Structure formats: structure tokens, C-alpha cells
Amino acid sequence: xxxxxxxxxxxxxxxxxxxxxxxxxxxxxxxxxxxxxxxxxxxxxxxxxxxxxxxxxxxxxxxxxxxxxxxxxxxxxxxxxxxxxxxxxxxxxxxxxxxxxxxxxxxxxxxxxxxxxxxxxxxxxxxxxxxxxxxxxxx
Amino acid sequence: xxxxxxxxxxxxxxxxxxxxxxxxxxxxxxxxxxxxxxxxxxxxxxxxxxxxxxxxxxxxxxxxxxxxxxxxxxxxxxxxxxxxxxxxxxxxxxxxxxxxxxxxxxxxxxxxxxxxxxxxxxxxxxxxxxxxxxxxxxx
DNA sequence: TAAGCAGTTGCAACAAAGTTGCATAATTTT
DNA sequence: AAAATTATGCAACTTTGTTGCAACTGCTTA
Numbered sequence: 001x002x003x004x005x006x007x008x009x010x011x012x013x014x015x016x017x018x019x020x021x022x023x024x025x026x027x028x029x030x031x032x033x034x035x036x037x038x039x040x041x042x043x044x045x046x047x048x049x050x051x052x053x054x055x056x057x058x059x060x061x062x063x064x065x066x067x068x069x070x071x072x073x074x075x076x077x078x079x080x081x082x083x084x085x086x087x088x089x090x091x092x093x094x095x096x097x098x099x100x101x102x103x104x105x106x107x108x109x110x111x112x113x114x115x116x117x118x119x120x121x122x123x124x125x126x127x128x129x130x131x132x133x134x135x136x137x138x139x
Numbered sequence: 140x141x142x143x144x145x146x147x148x149x150x151x152x153x154x155x156x157x158x159x160x161x162x163x164x165x166x167x168x169x170x171x172x173x174x175x176x177x178x179x180x181x182x183x184x185x186x187x188x189x190x191x192x193x194x195x196x197x198x199x200x201x202x203x204x205x206x207x208x209x210x211x212x213x214x215x216x217x218x219x220x221x222x223x224x225x226x227x228x229x230x231x232x233x234x235x236x237x238x239x240x241x242x243x244x245x246x247x248x249x250x251x252x253x254x255x256x257x258x259x260x261x262x263x264x265x266x267x268x269x270x271x272x273x274x275x276x277x278x
Numbered sequence: 279t280a281a282g283c284a285g286t287t288g289c290a291a292c293a294a295a296g297t298t299g300c301a302t303a304a305t306t307t308t
Numbered sequence: 309a310a311a312a313t314t315a316t317g318c319a320a321c322t323t324t325g326t327t328g329c330a331a332c333t334g335c336t337t338a
Binding site: 070071073074095097100108110111114115116117118119121122123124125126127128129130131132133134135136139 | 207209210214215234236239247249250253254255256257258260261262263264265266267268269270271272273274275278
């Protein structure tokens with residue numbers, strides 16, 4: 001079932017289908033929120049080698065399978081990309097939401113980043129928006 | 140001259156006026172852009188102890204003298220707050236701009252963060268906007 | 279389906295970033 | 309100017325991230 005989807009996703013990105021990659025991808029699929037490196041490393045049941053986790057996440061980012069989320073406290077977070085992300089180029093124009101209470105980070109894919117009017121001399125390329133507050137569950 | 144201003148700022152925040160604090164504050168005043176921890180630690184001329192830099196920055200953030208800036212590559216950046224920031228509470232509703240070319244980070248104090256429409260269930264408190272692209276000098 | 283190749287993993291060793299306790303030194307208070 | 313308070317810097321440590329290399333796994337093709 002989902003196994004098929006995972007295999008497909010990996011193959012579509014010219015990645016060999018390995019245990020670690022399947023397990024890490026599975027974690028993302030089963031988690032609605034974003035994951036920190038440490039979440040993955042310590043994830044119940046299986047322990048992955050630190051180096052493998054670093055390299056897997058890096059590979060996934062390069063292939064456009066996941067993207068990083070900047071946070072105010074500078075923890076590195078990762079979340080699945082929508083299909084539109086292509087290799088090395090993230091169309092990451094959605095808003096991220098961090099809950100102050102439960103600390104979960106959401107990708108609000110349906111909320112598009114607003115326009116920002118800058119001084120003329122600045123040429124914007126990417127706009128990152130991170131909102132914090134109370135999420136749907138903690139409200 | 141500026142020395143007065145620095146002393147005042149520290150005293151106003153109930154901080155004793157020490158060499159390290161004066162020098163680090165001075166760096167911020169002389170730099171239009173944001174500073175990374177390492178910028179401060181290695182700053183030409185003077186070398187500060189790593190621990191002192193960590194503790195000084197932490198104190199300044201707590202007092203509302205400086206604020207942190209979230210970045211895409213998760214480097215920790217600090218910049219001076221406008222006067223409105225009070226102890227422990229940052230009114231940090233301006234846009235940050237990171238130049239892809241010269242890598243300088245600007246606080247665009249005059250650019251106010253736009254409204255973002257979230258799903259009803261989410262209650263926003265703080266909105267962080269980080270724009271990257273080409274700055275006024277690299278344009 | 280077995281052999282061989284390329285890509286992936288995990289270990290070890292290292293480098294960088296950040297933290298803590300404590301004795302010393304500097305500021306502030308009286 | 310001495311006492312009290314606060315900040316500094318060292319040492320030792322923890323956490324986080326990186327690199328090289330040998331062993332292994334998944335992929336290809338014959």
C-alpha cells in the first residue's frame with residue numbers, strides 16, 4: 001500500500017530504495033507536522049546512525065522531496081514538499097506555523113505568502129513567512 | 140559622544156557597564172547589518188571569550204536590546220532592536236532581508252509585516268518575514 | 279540468478295557550536 | 309574605600325555537524 005508510494009517516490013527521484021530512506025520517508029508521511037533532525041534520530045523503535053540521518057535529509061532536500069523551515073529559535077526543521085518541488089528548486093511559497101503551546105510546526109500549504117513591498121533598491125526572490133501562535137488543537 | 144549613548148542604553152536596562160558589553164554594543168551600532176555570533180567572536184582588533192559573547196548576547200536579547208533573526212540556513216543572527224522593544228517582549232514586526240550575493244542581512248524597519256490570512260482554527264501572534272534576493276548594493 | 283559495479287551505510291575520528299561550574303576580577307552600592 | 313553584587317574567563321564537557329574509509333546493500337546485465 002503506502003509502501004508502493006514510498007518506493008515510487010524514491011525511484012522517481014533516481015534514488016536507490018534502501019531501508020533507512022524508506023523508514024525516514026515513512027516518518028514524514030505519518031507525521032502531519034515538521035520534524036527536527038533529533039526527532040528522526042531518536043524515533044521510537046528504530047535508531048538510525050546520525051550520519052545516515054544527516055545524509056538522507058540532505059539528499060531529500062537536494063531532490064526536492066523535503067524542505068527546511070527557518071525557525072525563530074534556530075532549530076532546523078524539515079517537512080515534506082508538495083509535488084511541485086523539483087530537484088534543487090523548491091517552490092516553497094507557503095506559510096509555516098509554529099504552535100507556542102504544543103510546539104508542532106505545520107506547513108500551511110493552502111496559505112500563500114503575501115506580497116511584501118520593499119524599498120525599490122531591493123530585488124526580492126524568496127519570501128519566507130513563519131507565523132507563531134496557537135494551532136488548531138491547542139486553541 | 141557615542142560612548143554616552145552606549146552607557147545610557149546599558150544603564151537604562153539595569154545592566155552594569157562593562158568593557159565587553161560596550162564593545163559588543165559598539166559593533167552593532169557601527170554595523171548596519173545583522174551580526175552572527177562568529178562575527179562578534181572574531182571581530183578584528185579585539186577577541187572576546189566565547190562564553191562572554193554567548194552570555195552578553197543572551198542578556199541583550201532578554202533585555203530587548205537586540206533580537207534574533209531566523210534564517211533559511213539556520214545561522215543565528217542578531218540585530219539591534221528599535222526603541223519600542225521592551226524587556227522580554229520584542230515588537231519585532233519588521234521584515235528582514237538577506238542578500239544572496241553579499242550575504243548581509245538587513246532589518247527593514249520601515250517595512251511592516253503584511254497581514255496573513257490563516258485557517259480560522261489558527262490564532263497567530265507573531266509573524267516573521269524573511270525575504271532573500273539582491274540588496275541595494277549588489278543590485 | 280549470480281557477478282560485478284555503483285551507490286549507501288556505519289564506524290571512528292574530528293571539528294564546530296553551545297553549556298556549566300567555579301574561582302577571579304570588575305562594577306556598583308553604601 | 310570596603311562590602312556586596314555582578315560579570316568574566318578558564319576548563320571541562322555536551323551536543324551538533326562533518327569527513328574518510330572500509331564494509332555492505334541494492335541495482336544492473338549477462
